[in-house]
Structures are given as C-alpha cells and as structure tokens.
Amino acid sequence: MTARESFPRLLLAEWTKLRSVRRWVVTLLAAAALTVGLSYLAASSSRTNINEHAAFVSGPHGDPVADDFYFVHQPVTGDTTLTVRVASLEPEPFGRDVDPELDRMTRLDDPSPFARPAAGIMLKDGTRPGSSYASLMLTAGQGVHLQWDFDADSRGSASSGARWLRLVRSGATITGYESADGTAWRKVGTATPKNLPSTVEVGFYVSSPAAVYTSRGGGSSSVGERPTSARAAFDNVRLSSEGTWHGETIGRGDRLGEKGGVRAGGRVTEAGGGYTVVGTGTVGPRPPDDDMVEIALVGVIAGLMALIAIGVLSATSEYRRGMIRTTFAATPRRGRVLAAKAIVLGATSFLVGLVGAVGSFALAVPALRERGFTTPAFPRPSLTDPPVLRALLLTAAFLAGVAVVGLAIGVLLRHTAAAITITVLLVLGPLIVGMILPGTSPRWLMYTTLAGGMATQRAKPPTVTLAEPWALIGPWAGIGAVAAWVALTLGLAWWQLRRRDA
Amino acid sequence: MTAPPALWALRAEWTKLRTLPSTGWLALLTVAGTVGVAFAVTGSLDFAHCGPPCTLDLTKLTLAGVRLAQVGIVVLAVLAVTAEYSTRTIQPTLMAVPRRFPVVLGKLGALAVLGTTTGALLVAGSLAAGRAMLPGNGFTAAHGFPALSLADDLTRRAAVGTVLYTGLVTLLGAGLGLLLRDTAGALTAALALLYGSPVVAMFVTDPTWQHRIHRFAPMDAGLTIQATRDLAAEHIGPWAGLGVLSLYAAAAVVAGLLVFQRRDAG
Incomplete structure (x- = not known):
C-alpha cells in the first residue's frame, strides 16, 4: 500500500470513529444548538437606546x-x-x-x-x-x-x-x-x-x-x-x-x-x-463601537465548551480504552494518525461552528433589530457584507482551532479532566483577567492566548472604548494567535507521540 | 458494627478520596493557586497610585484568587465521583453497601468536609499574604487601611463566606458528576456554569439583564460575600448571593441523587 492511498483511508477511519460514538454526535449537534439558543437568548435580553440620543x-x-x-x-x-x-x-x-x-x-x-x-x-x-x-x-x-x-x-x-x-x-x-x-x-x-x-x-x-x-x-x-x-x-x-x-x-x-x-x-x-x-x-x-454581529454571536462561547470536550475526548478516550494500540498497530506512522485526527476534528468543528454562527446570526439579528439596534446607528448587517462574512467564517475557524488544541492537549496529557480544564482555562482565563486589567494592558494577553480568538466575532475595527478585552485587537490577529496555539500544541503532541509508548 | 451505615460509608468514602493520587495534588493546587494570586495582587497594589480617594476593597482583592483556583477543587469533586464509573470501582462499592443512599451521602459528606477544609486553608493563607504584603505598600492604619483581621465583622463575613463558597462549588461539581456520570461532560458543564456567565454578561447590553445575570450566575452571586466596601453597588446581598449558589449546588446534588437511585451502575 502506498502512502498516497493510505492517508484518505486513515481520514475515513478517524471520521468513522468520530461519528459512530452516539454521545459525540449528540454533543456536536448540541454545540450548534447551544450556540444558536444562547445567542438568541442574549439578543432577546439586549436593548439599546442609542438612536434616541440623536447623535447619529x-x-x-x-x-x-x-x-x-x-x-x-x-x-x-x-x-x-x-x-x-x-x-x-x-x-x-x-x-x-x-x-x-x-x-x-x-x-x-x-x-x-x-x-x-x-x-x-x-x-x-x-x-x-x-x-x-x-x-x-x-x-x-x-x-x-x-x-x-x-x-x-x-x-x-x-x-x-x-x-x-x-x-x-x-x-x-x-x-x-x-x-x-x-x-x-x-x-x-x-x-x-x-x-x-x-x-x-x-x-x-x-x-x-x-x-x-x-x-x-x-x-x-x-x-x-x-x-x-x-x-x-x-x-x-x-x-x-x-x-x-x-x-x-x-x-x-x-x-x-x-x-x-x-x-x-x-x-x-x-x-x-x-x-x-x-x-x-x-x-x-460615526459608527457606534458596539458591534451588532458580535452581539449576535454570544452563544459561540457555549458551543466552544462542547467542542473542547469533543476535541479532548477524541484523544483521551482512545487511551482510556486501549484503542490507541489498535490504531497504531494499524498505522504505525503516528504523525499521520495525529494529522488525520486533527483534520477530521477540525473540519467537523468548523462545520458545526459555521452552522452555529450562521444560525445565531439569522435568529439574533432580527431579535436585536426589534430592540433598538436599528438605523441610523446600526444599518442592517447582511450575510454578504465582507466584514460579516469574515466574522462568521473566522468564528467557525476559531472554534475548529480550539477543538484541535483540545485534541493536542488530550494527546499530551492523556487525562480527560486535566486536558478539558486546561483548554477551557486557556480560553476563559485570559478573558476574565483581561476584563479586570485596566486600559489597553490586556492587548498583549489577547495577542498571545486562545482568548484572542474571540476577536474573530467582531465585524468592526478594534477599539479601546469597550469593556471586552478582545475588542482591542483585530480579527486576523485573533485567528493568528489561535493558529499559533494549534501549531504549537500539535507540534508538541507529535513530538510526544513519537518518543512515548502508547 | 455499632456505627450507623452512613458514618461507616463516610469513612469508606474518605479513605477512597484520601488515597486517590489526584486528591492531594488538586487540593494543594487550589490552596497554592489562591494564595499565589493573593501574593501577586496585594504585592502589585500601591497606595501611592490609588485615588484619592482610595476606595479599594482590600479584603475582596486579597481573596480574589479563589475565582481562578476553584478549578482545582471542582476537578477534584468531579473526578471523585466520575472516576468510580470509569474505573468500575462503583460495582464493588455498591456490592459492599447495597443501599445506595448511604454511599452517596458518605461521598458527598467527605467531599464537603474536604472542600470546606481546603477553603479554610486558602482563606487563611490569602489573608496572611495580605497582612504580609499590604502594609509595605502603604496600606496602613494611618492611611485608613487597618491590617486585615477576622475581628472586623465584614472581613470575617468575607472569610467565612469564601470557606462556604469553596464547599458549595465542591458539592456543585460532585452533583454534576453524579448527574452526568462522565468526566468530560460534568467538568465542561461545571466550568461553563461558573465561567460562562461573566463572559455572557459582557455581551448583553441591557443593564437590567446584566444585573440579572450577575444576580443569578453561581460564581458572581456566590462571591458577592467577599465585598466589604460599597455594598450598594453589588448586584445581590452577600448572604442571598451565597444562597443562590447553594440553590445551584442543591439542584445538582438532588438531581444527581435521583439519577443515582434509579440508574444501573454501568
């Protein structure tokens, strides 16, 4: 068998593993549903009177x-x-x-x-x-x-x-x-x-x-x-x-x-x-700093949690059940297994994230328009606006990236609880610290941690006038930070896989 | 065999908990994390760069580390419950004590004791850190900041409240573990419940709803008890806030108990 034939087969094997665990499929669907549901709830509880000030x-x-x-x-x-x-x-x-x-x-x-x-x-x-x-x-x-x-x-x-x-x-x-x-x-x-x-x-x-x-x-x-x-x-x-x-x-x-x-x-x-x-x-x-697209995508944080769990489990469950030995016996080149896992998980998470993001946008934007987010301050955002399209696609990429980081940390630690906790904290820890830090000081935190990925949800340029720390950096810088983490953790996982026993 | 089965189960569960290798490390991590943050925060504060008027809530800042370090005790609680399922210890456990209620009460009791003990240690350590660092940075009685002391009613309330908070999040984690029986699921649910709401509150632009989220989110409400200044600005009363957290913990534990009673030990 040549390498060229075996890699697609490896992808198929990993995809089969992912889709045949019913609990994971349910979690994946729940991730999209949670995203849309929380976004809609948050949109229904948002209100602005910005247009009443006549500044616009x-x-x-x-x-x-x-x-x-x-x-x-x-x-x-x-x-x-x-x-x-x-x-x-x-x-x-x-x-x-x-x-x-x-x-x-x-x-x-x-x-x-x-x-x-x-x-x-x-x-x-x-x-x-x-x-x-x-x-x-x-x-x-x-x-x-x-x-x-x-x-x-x-x-x-x-x-x-x-x-x-x-x-x-x-x-x-x-x-x-x-x-x-x-x-x-x-x-x-x-x-x-x-x-x-x-x-x-x-x-x-x-x-x-x-x-x-x-x-x-x-x-x-x-x-x-x-x-x-x-x-x-x-x-x-x-x-x-x-x-x-x-x-x-x-x-x-x-x-x-x-x-x-x-x-x-x-x-x-x-x-x-x-x-x-x-x-x-x-x-x-005179665009207001509040970003309607960002507000419509709040639920992403809920979907993110579910995807982290899936990412970590897709690595650690193989260790817990000893399945990994079978996997490596079938494909002794471990780097390829890791690559196949990352590709399957990343693609699946991207799709789930995209469904969640587009669904949130479709449901939350009309809810926001009923609650004061109207012209002149907020023109109707459309799916075809380049910044909106960018926000939705990059948000899905952010979710996929974090899921893959979860997978890599799962491979590194081989321990479900530790891997989930660390991945969740890598995202939420800097957010909470960044909220409290004054001025523009959280900017470096956003440039260097997974939390920076939250910036992908913004359709508007960075600003220092908002409480949320990720508004300090642009979406490309945010997704760049996530990509760096994906590369770093996957690299470490690959290196560990090669030198360690299964 | 004179001891009632509940006490006997408590001892058995305590032994299991004690001998689990992760328990010691996680409890230590929780205490060390909180005290470490207390050192970092109190060491970086400086009276010269505050105010005037300087309105820092030193007690709250000193105890702030528990927000981050509670992760340790939550993981500990989740693992204490779910590890029995993943390693199948649950079957011999239930064979030894076939009546399920004492088993699970024993487990929850042991965890509650461990949680509050950890809480007491981390509060003591943080307050000691505050007492050691703050006077050197200009926070002296002459400037209106007497040393942190349990003799002060509000500081004592914050300290006792933080101990109870630690115990309650431990029970919340254990309840979710019983309910979901799965490490990944229970842990994700617990972390999302604790850390998700402050992030969502940032997005919600309606002040009424922001207020509601701060009132009814477990971490925000539960830690209101740490406030010793400007209490009117808080979203909920100190004991009422801890009450909200106990409702979450109680709901998780009761739901977990019901499920545990009815379900097979898989």
Whole structure:
C-alpha cells in the first residue's frame, strides 16, 4: 500500500470513529444548538437606546455619520468653480472645563483623516445633516484631503501652512485642486457623491471634532467627549457666479458648543474681503463601537465548551480504552494518525461552528433589530457584507482551532479532566483577567492566548472604548494567535507521540 | 458494627478520596493557586497610585484568587465521583453497601468536609499574604487601611463566606458528576456554569439583564460575600448571593441523587 492511498483511508477511519460514538454526535449537534439558543437568548435580553440620543444621522449610504460644522454657503445651479485661500487654521482655546472626570481618563488619539480639525470648501446636497457632499480641506497636521459622502477620502499634499483650494463641479463629478501660490495648481482627486442635484449649496466651512476620552477595566468601560472648536481665516474667495454668503451651523453644532463651555456654535466675521470662521463638530463616519454581529454571536462561547470536550475526548478516550494500540498497530506512522485526527476534528468543528454562527446570526439579528439596534446607528448587517462574512467564517475557524488544541492537549496529557480544564482555562482565563486589567494592558494577553480568538466575532475595527478585552485587537490577529496555539500544541503532541509508548 | 451505615460509608468514602493520587495534588493546587494570586495582587497594589480617594476593597482583592483556583477543587469533586464509573470501582462499592443512599451521602459528606477544609486553608493563607504584603505598600492604619483581621465583622463575613463558597462549588461539581456520570461532560458543564456567565454578561447590553445575570450566575452571586466596601453597588446581598449558589449546588446534588437511585451502575 502506498502512502498516497493510505492517508484518505486513515481520514475515513478517524471520521468513522468520530461519528459512530452516539454521545459525540449528540454533543456536536448540541454545540450548534447551544450556540444558536444562547445567542438568541442574549439578543432577546439586549436593548439599546442609542438612536434616541440623536447623535447619529444616516449618511447617503445608510451608515451612521456625524455631520456637524459651520458652513458659509450659497446655492448654485449647474456647473461651478469655487476657489479660496485658507490663510490659517488653528484651534480655539478650551472654554471653561465642566467635566473634571475626563481628566482622569485617557485621551484617544484617532488617526482617521475624518478626526482632524479642518478648514475647506464644500459642495453639498442642501443643508440637511447626512446629505451627500464633497469637500476639499486643509486639516490640522494631516495635510490636504478630498473627502465625500462621509467615507471616501483621497489624500493631497502634506502641506500645513496657507493653501489655495479649488473645487470644480462638472455634471456629477467634482474635481479638487490645490496650490501653494494660486497659479500652479495640482489635482488632488475626483469625487463622485451619490446624490448631486442640479442646485447644490457651495461654500467654505470649518469643523473640529470633539476630543474623546476613554477608560476601561474592572469589567466596564466609559467614554467621554469634550467639544473643541477651530478658527480659520479664508481670503481670495472666488465663485464662478454671483450671490451672497450665508453663515449657518449644520447639525448639532450649537448643542455641542453649549455642553462643553465652548462659545455656542460657530460664527463668521468678514473684514476686508476675507472671512474668519469658527466651527465645531465632525464631518465623517460615526459608527457606534458596539458591534451588532458580535452581539449576535454570544452563544459561540457555549458551543466552544462542547467542542473542547469533543476535541479532548477524541484523544483521551482512545487511551482510556486501549484503542490507541489498535490504531497504531494499524498505522504505525503516528504523525499521520495525529494529522488525520486533527483534520477530521477540525473540519467537523468548523462545520458545526459555521452552522452555529450562521444560525445565531439569522435568529439574533432580527431579535436585536426589534430592540433598538436599528438605523441610523446600526444599518442592517447582511450575510454578504465582507466584514460579516469574515466574522462568521473566522468564528467557525476559531472554534475548529480550539477543538484541535483540545485534541493536542488530550494527546499530551492523556487525562480527560486535566486536558478539558486546561483548554477551557486557556480560553476563559485570559478573558476574565483581561476584563479586570485596566486600559489597553490586556492587548498583549489577547495577542498571545486562545482568548484572542474571540476577536474573530467582531465585524468592526478594534477599539479601546469597550469593556471586552478582545475588542482591542483585530480579527486576523485573533485567528493568528489561535493558529499559533494549534501549531504549537500539535507540534508538541507529535513530538510526544513519537518518543512515548502508547 | 455499632456505627450507623452512613458514618461507616463516610469513612469508606474518605479513605477512597484520601488515597486517590489526584486528591492531594488538586487540593494543594487550589490552596497554592489562591494564595499565589493573593501574593501577586496585594504585592502589585500601591497606595501611592490609588485615588484619592482610595476606595479599594482590600479584603475582596486579597481573596480574589479563589475565582481562578476553584478549578482545582471542582476537578477534584468531579473526578471523585466520575472516576468510580470509569474505573468500575462503583460495582464493588455498591456490592459492599447495597443501599445506595448511604454511599452517596458518605461521598458527598467527605467531599464537603474536604472542600470546606481546603477553603479554610486558602482563606487563611490569602489573608496572611495580605497582612504580609499590604502594609509595605502603604496600606496602613494611618492611611485608613487597618491590617486585615477576622475581628472586623465584614472581613470575617468575607472569610467565612469564601470557606462556604469553596464547599458549595465542591458539592456543585460532585452533583454534576453524579448527574452526568462522565468526566468530560460534568467538568465542561461545571466550568461553563461558573465561567460562562461573566463572559455572557459582557455581551448583553441591557443593564437590567446584566444585573440579572450577575444576580443569578453561581460564581458572581456566590462571591458577592467577599465585598466589604460599597455594598450598594453589588448586584445581590452577600448572604442571598451565597444562597443562590447553594440553590445551584442543591439542584445538582438532588438531581444527581435521583439519577443515582434509579440508574444501573454501568
């Protein structure tokens, strides 16, 4: 018999062993059922009133966005060109501090290009918050950007001083140019906002996102905001048509201003053909940190326990019943037996996990939508969204990985109780410790332990604003940690199998 | 043969438990684990970096290790019951004492004694660790932190409660072992019951339901008794919390007993 023929046969033998123990089949089915059931229960007991705070508006694509700034504008019909020179952009000093609590928290440094104070020019589909727009701006510290519809961004020069900006509308496309001197122009990019009627509001604006403060640890997390405002000087304002400028706060800028003691809202003053504009607020995406997909997959933790038991038992039961001697007599090459076991167990667990995850998603998402997880803050997640698909597949891979770690530890220890306890603790121990540790300190724990695999359940980017420690790392880092554990424990098990008696 | 059969069975079960090689190691692991965590926690606390005002609950922090180390005693309890099935010792046991009730009562009694003894040792060790480490880190009477002492009512309640907690999780493990008769199943169920709920509570966004989970989860409710400060912030009263855990343990034991009475010793 050649090796090529025997390995599929070995796989078949291991699969037969797995499926012919009725108790295991029941446990496998129960793993999927437990996952779905717990997910549905948790979803039914979750509720959010996030949409009642009115901090969220829906953007042109239905995503939650922030649209707060001070806009000096006039309506223009048809193609048009607006040119200005941003002479300066600087932060306004903080007003009276009303929330000393924030000083005990850590200021969050958001690297997003939407999270900088900005002064620029904009074409917008009316003044309703959340409507389509394209803007070309000078940001504080991140150079020139062309942005549109709250998620698209293209980068211009890294200039930080005075800058000439120009937006040209031609039909449905808007092109942005920048210049150092007003004569030599350089193209920044082309924007294609979703809704661009023939008459749009055109003008210049200032925005300045709130400073975000966070603290986490001790099982909870809190987030606070302190509004900021910025002042910019515009001159050489040239529009291709005639009209009068009208200054206006868009969104909830006024309310932001009152809250933090910053002077209420924005304002514009004209002097000698130039304009000084003060504005506050953010123009950009504003996804809530809570992740609906993650909340819908809570039950995975229950399925995980059952799969750990199966993984460990598929190794230790052979030792307990002396079956392993028969197995090795039939296939003396022990590494191949271990590989076959790992493949069969991994594939089975992956399928069970996938059924559990997709079932949880299908049942829990409608339950969550009835309980406040609705637009604008939470657009409906769809199975075909790449992040959702990634979360479901990686979650199944996480379950399969942990089951295989259970198998390897079972081979290493040959003792059911010890192997189950150690595998369960490898997952849950770091989670519980990480919940209590403050700040971002649990990050290293998530990068190095099986608990990091929990990050696979998130469809949103990592954040430090949530209590759960696995939100600190991304899903690929999480599954990477699990893969490393699989490799390490399987390697040790293989080495032990070769040198030890059965 | 003057001793009543229950006492006789208790002695027999105690001998079995005592001579099982894993028992000593697991009990030692539980005590050493708790005391080790107590040293690590109290050694890393520092009055200079706390507050002001410093509102640390030193008793609770000193005894926190039991959250992790209870695994040892739970495994011990599960194994004490299920090992008889996997090694078939259960058949001679039942032949020697054909009336099943005394056998199982003896086993549970022996485990309860072992569990509370382990609990007493780990509490004593942890408090000693706290007394040794905390004053050196600035937690002195002058700063409003007198040395941990059983003379203090709240600390005494936390200490006694932790001893009882250890005994109750031992019974919970034994009950699940009787019920499921299978090491893997009983152990997974016990660990999921103890550690699963805090993780689920993190996901649930409704504060009412979070509160309910903390109230009715065995570990969270049972360990509320360790709190000596800011009791209003806890989700359940200290003795009521221990009551919740005893309900879990009692339910597992009663269900286990019923199943044990009716089922063949396989």
